Amino acid sequence: xxxxxxxxxxxxxxxxxxxxxxxxxxxxxxxxxxxxxxxxxxxxxxxxxxxxxxxxxxxxxxxxxxxxxxxxxxxxxxxxxxxxxxxxxxxxxxxxxxxxxxxxxxxxxxxxxxxxxxxxxxxxxxxxxxxxxxxxxxxxxxxxxxxxxxxxxxxxxxxxxxxxxxxxxxxxxxxxxxxxxxxxxxxxxxxxx
Amino acid sequence: xxxxxxxxxxxxxxxxxxxxxxxxxxxxxxxxxxxxxxxxxxxxxxxxxxxxxxxxxxxxxxxxxxxxxxxxxxxxxxxxxxxxxxxxxxxxxxxxxxxxxxxxxxxxxxxxxxxxxxxxxxxxxxxxxxxxxxxxxxxxxxxxxxxxxxxxxxxxxxxxxxxxxxxxxxxxxxxxxxxxxxxxxxxxxxxxx
Numbered sequence: 001x002x003x004x005x006x007x008x009x010x011x012x013x014x015x016x017x018x019x020x021x022x023x024x025x026x027x028x029x030x031x032x033x034x035x036x037x038x039x040x041x042x043x044x045x046x047x048x049x050x051x052x053x054x055x056x057x058x059x060x061x062x063x064x065x066x067x068x069x070x071x072x073x074x075x076x077x078x079x080x081x082x083x084x085x086x087x088x089x090x091x092x093x094x095x096x097x098x099x100x101x102x103x104x105x106x107x108x109x110x111x112x113x114x115x116x117x118x119x120x121x122x123x124x125x126x127x128x129x130x131x132x133x134x135x136x137x138x139x140x141x142x143x144x145x146x147x148x149x150x151x152x153x154x155x156x157x158x159x160x161x162x163x164x165x166x167x168x169x170x171x172x173x174x175x176x177x178x179x180x181x182x183x184x185x186x187x188x189x190x191x192x193x
Numbered sequence: 194x195x196x197x198x199x200x201x202x203x204x205x206x207x208x209x210x211x212x213x214x215x216x217x218x219x220x221x222x223x224x225x226x227x228x229x230x231x232x233x234x235x236x237x238x239x240x241x242x243x244x245x246x247x248x249x250x251x252x253x254x255x256x257x258x259x260x261x262x263x264x265x266x267x268x269x270x271x272x273x274x275x276x277x278x279x280x281x282x283x284x285x286x287x288x289x290x291x292x293x294x295x296x297x298x299x300x301x302x303x304x305x306x307x308x309x310x311x312x313x314x315x316x317x318x319x320x321x322x323x324x325x326x327x328x329x330x331x332x333x334x335x336x337x338x339x340x341x342x343x344x345x346x347x348x349x350x351x352x353x354x355x356x357x358x359x360x361x362x363x364x365x366x367x368x369x370x371x372x373x374x375x376x377x378x379x380x381x382x383x384x385x386x
Contacts, residue, residue: 046283072265080272087281090236
């Protein structure tokens with residue numbers, strides 16, 4: 001299963017592609033940052049990001065696109081552009097019939113380090129270890145994109161929110177559900193699970 | 194000149210098309226709302242809105258796309274979807290080589306009623322009068338889309354922000370520049386002027 005992770009951004013949009021095999025064995029395929037020039041008008045920047053994402057999806061033909069969730073309360077100066085970049089990744093996936101999953105940074109940290117509040121450097125080290133990389137993935141946007149792809153592969157099985165199921169969950173699944181609930185996560189991630 | 198106004202939204206995205214002739218004579222061409230089903234996943238909703246906007250642009254072949262500006266401090270529950278819908282309108286325009294202008298609601302009110310804080314009903318009446326419509330345009334999203342198209346046609350000539358030019362502006366141009374400045378407007382609207 002090819003997982004295409006996206007750390008959305010208008011200036012720098014991270015893309016990380018991994019393969020998830022049997023027994024949750026993960027391997028690195030690709031990492032890159034799709035960029036747009038901050039000095040060009042916004043419509044042309046969006047077109048640049050969209051074209052870059054489409055080209056990568058056509059190159060790696062993923063089975064699922066895993067996108068880092070954008071929150072409205074984030075930095076006001078960039079949040080709208082970030083949301084638009086996430087929207088373009090969703091559009092590109094939908095146009096290709098690829099299911100989309102949305103994961104929060106806390107879910108990603110929890111799935112990768114076991115701690116929903118892990119530091120950045122811990123995350124980068126774990127991403128490198130999980131994928132068997134000799135050095136830390138760079139730049140940071142790229143590492144985040146790999147993390148969000150790994151998160152989708154390593155999330156606890158059946159990690160779907162919903163109070164009626166919680167009593168049957170394992171500890172990891174409960175932690176996951178709680179992290180997702182704290183983030184006010186909606187149902188859009190369910191499709192790909 | 195065909196102007197394609199967009200009142201962005203994920204559930205209801207207003208589209209209003211007008212023609213601006215000589216002496217700022219405006220005529221009505223089309224008004225509609227592109228919708229997406231709130232019960233479907235977000236990626237499919239974005240695809241629906243995008244396809245609807247593309248179809249309308251291909252039908253009316255506008256010279257400019259005029260989009261209502263989205264503010265980060267707006268309603269948190271909907272602002273990200275609204276920003277994403279605006280991003281899709283920009284993408285669809287950029288893919289067709291159509292210039293994009295972004296106007297704030299206050300600019301629209303000022304251009305249409307002479308008052309940047311006009312009430313909704315005043316705006317609707319003026320939109321109907323300017324376009325020679327026998328009744329108020331409905332639904333509201335559609336009226337707003339027509340307003341944002343009219344705004345682009347009626348904005349004061351040379352209404353570009355920039356302190357160095359302000360001393361040469363007429364009163365209307367000054368009011369416009371002030372309204373735009375208050376809104377923290379960026380340069381993306383300049384291209385279409």
